Amino acid sequence: MSPPEVAADISVDVAAGALRWSPSAGHERQIKLTDIVGIVRASASSTSAYRVLYIENTSSANEKDETPSSVTHFDLASLPDGLSSHVKDLPAYLCKHKPVHVVVSTQSGTGTAKDVFRNGVEPFLQSLGLVYEITETQSSQTILELAQSRFLEDACAGIAQTIILLSGDGGLVDLIDVFSKCQRSIQAVPDIALIPCGTGNAMASSIGLRSGPIDAVRTLLSGQSCSVPTIAVRFSPGAQLVIGEGRQRALISNISDPSQQTLYGAVVASWGLHAALVADSDTTEYRKFGMERFKMAATELLHPTDGSMPHRFQGRIKLTTSRPSVSLGGNGDESGCQQPVTSHEYTLPETEHMYVLTTLVPRLEKDFVISPASKALDGRMRFLRFGPLSGEEAMRLLMLAYQDGAHVKDELMTYEEVERVRIDFDEEMERWRRVCIDGKIVAVEQSGWMEISMDARRLLNLITPIE
Numbered sequence: 001m002s003p004p005e006v007a008a009d010i011s012v013d014v015a016a017g018a019l020r021w022s023p024s025a026g027h028e029r030q031i032k033l034t035d036i037v038g039i040v041r042a043s044a045s046s047t048s049a050y051r052v053l054y055i056e057n058t059s060s061a062n063e064k065d066e067t068p069s070s071v072t073h074f075d076l077a078s079l080p081d082g083l084s085s086h087v088k089d090l091p092a093y094l095c096k097h098k099p100v101h102v103v104v105s106t107q108s109g110t111g112t113a114k115d116v117f118r119n120g121v122e123p124f125l126q127s128l129g130l131v132y133e134i135t136e137t138q139s140s141q142t143i144l145e146l147a148q149s150r151f152l153e154d155a156c157a158g159i160a161q162t163i164i165l166l167s168g169d170g171g172l173v174d175l176i177d178v179f180s181k182c183q184r185s186i187q188a189v190p191d192i193a194l195i196p197c198g199t200g201n202a203m204a205s206s207i208g209l210r211s212g213p214i215d216a217v218r219t220l221l222s223g224q225s226c227s228v229p230t231i232a233v234r235f236s237p238g239a240q241l242v243i244g245e246g247r248q249r250a251l252i253s254n255i256s257d258p259s260q261q262t263l264y265g266a267v268v269a270s271w272g273l274h275a276a277l278v279a280d281s282d283t284t285e286y287r288k289f290g291m292e293r294f295k296m297a298a299t300e301l302l303h304p305t306d307g308s309m310p311h312r313f314q315g316r317i318k319l320t321t322s323r324p325s326v327s328l329g330g331n332g333d334e335s336g337c338q339q340p341v342t343s344h345e346y347t348l349p350e351t352e353h354m355y356v357l358t359t360l361v362p363r364l365e366k367d368f369v370i371s372p373a374s375k376a377l378d379g380r381m382r383f384l385r386f387g388p389l390s391g392e393e394a395m396r397l398l399m400l401a402y403q404d405g406a407h408v409k410d411e412l413m414t415y416e417e418v419e420r421v422r423i424d425f426d427e428e429m430e431r432w433r434r435v436c437i438d439g440k441i442v443a444v445e446q447s448g449w450m451e452i453s454m455d456a457r458r459l460l461n462l463i464t465p466i467e
């Protein structure tokens, strides 16, 4: 790390939204006030009083660099007018006795997590003098193994942990799955700071981290810790995880009891078009295209090369919803009192489907608002469905999700809050019995089923921006 730079001639130009200073060597510098990550008080042993952490944009017009920004800092002897609102105390989750654990998921998205660590997270931690340990993923098992051997053990022993996770949704889901399958009680719930480095980044986008991974570093200094609600997805005994670019199968759970075939997630459980396109596009070849990979796979599913219509997914769907009880002989309760809520279970009349999705979050990508009524981490589950359509019509409907979720107003769409969803699959080919749980793909056996419901436990916290 370079020696601290103590600034002189610091001035705040509120009208221009700029901060100017003279470094100890070199020309006057200027940044936008919006690029300030935060200002912290220097340690007692320091000669300066404050440290300004900011995002430096080093991109040039010709550079094709996906992570051009970096986090850096300079020191101040005193605080000029106009900067006091940027002064932050270190949040409790950065004041634990244990080193911060950083997990870099090297294959997430287009493989930028290492750069994001080098340019954003590492200089941030060093600027604050925080001690940290790093794990870079070597395989798709790394996070699962680390969660099992370290994070879970410490959580059960009551040791407070903060984990900075540079990944997409997959890394978070690996942690959720390991913690949810633990039979022991968690004594200290870990705080997870998600730095979005994946393709969809549904959870990060949904909690408000939509300006890229370097910008998400801000939240490390000024976020709040919120518990993560999860779904439990139970499967029929023959269901198997699809791994190795679709070529291999693995057990869902190492427990031999078939009734324990459960996966846990925090984002989405889907069947039909969504699950098929996530499954088809999860190959090294497709991953190179970033977010485009979803659209490319969708095009192939919606416009089969043999000129046929898109597949009609066969199965029966049963929903359980919460509804206020209807009072006998009345048109609702006019007294203003809350009506008791009862569960209502019914099977959809349609047995052919195209898009079937249950979600806990509003966004599947930064601008793809799948469930506009959802609020991240509020623990409410919503169900979306539409039936068989032409490729053009399905695309039209899904593109409306990019207009703040306008698709849910379309009469072709079923959209409602649910407590439980059960699907009984009536498909012969395994290809059409693949489902997606937060990016993981499961192939259900012929005549098999899956059942999605909320898990009552909250075993992990997520650091979210304060609104």
Ligand SMILES: Nc1ncnc2c1ncn2[C@@H]1O[C@H](COP(=O)(O)OP(=O)(O)OP(=O)(O)O)[C@@H](O)[C@H]1O
Pocket (backbone or CB within 6 Å): 105, 106, 107, 108, 109, 110, 137, 138, 139, 140, 141, 142, 143, 167, 168, 169, 170, 171, 197, 198, 199, 200, 201, 202, 438, 439
């Ligand atoms: N070194 C590695 N070798 C093989 N697989 C890896 C390696 N590092 C990470 N992975 C796997 O790559 C996948 C990346 O998933 P992740 O969700 O983080 O990114 P993504 O799929 O691009 O994003 P999103 O889920 O947000 O769309 C995970 O399954 C992870 O276990």
